[in-house]
Amino acid sequence: MHEFGLCEGVLESVQTRAGGRPVAGIRVRCGVRHAVDPDAMAQAFSLVAAGTEAAGAAVEVVTVPATVTCRDCGTASETADLLAVCPRCHSTSVELSGGDELVLESVRYATPTG
Numbered sequence: 001m002h003e004f005g006l007c008e009g010v011l012e013s014v015q016t017r018a019g020g021r022p023v024a025g026i027r028v029r030c031g032v033r034h035a036v037d038p039d040a041m042a043q044a045f046s047l048v049a050a051g052t053e054a055a056g057a058a059v060e061v062v063t064v065p066a067t068v069t070c071r072d073c074g075t076a077s078e079t080a081d082l083l084a085v086c087p088r089c090h091s092t093s094v095e096l097s098g099g100d101e102l103v104l105e106s107v108r109y110a111t112p113t114g
């Protein structure tokens with residue numbers, strides 16, 4: 001489960017941002033190239049975050065599409081499919097860019113009143 005490695009980096013960002021405040025939930029923008037399974041991500045995060053201020057935090061994964069650019073007709077479009085073909089001319093001679101980010105988008109803190 002490669003989500004573990006990703007989660008360790010995410011946890012570091014969460015802890016830097018939280019500064020010891022209890023974390024109720026996080027939202028992570030994850031490029032489609034990481035091929036992250038949201039359930040596996042949440043499970044992995046709960047394990048790496050155990051014993052920290054982010055223990056038990058809800059994990060929301062926002063999948064970021066990649067951009068596919070056609071070498072034949074020049075069309076650029078977004079795709080969540082890494083075996084992309086050009087949507088316009090159906091060429092398979094395409095170039096993928098982006099979709100490889102892993103960004104902590106937001107952190108939600110636990111409040112005493114809930």
Ligand SMILES: [Zn+2]
Binds near residue numbers: 070073074086087088
């Ligand atoms: Zn094309």
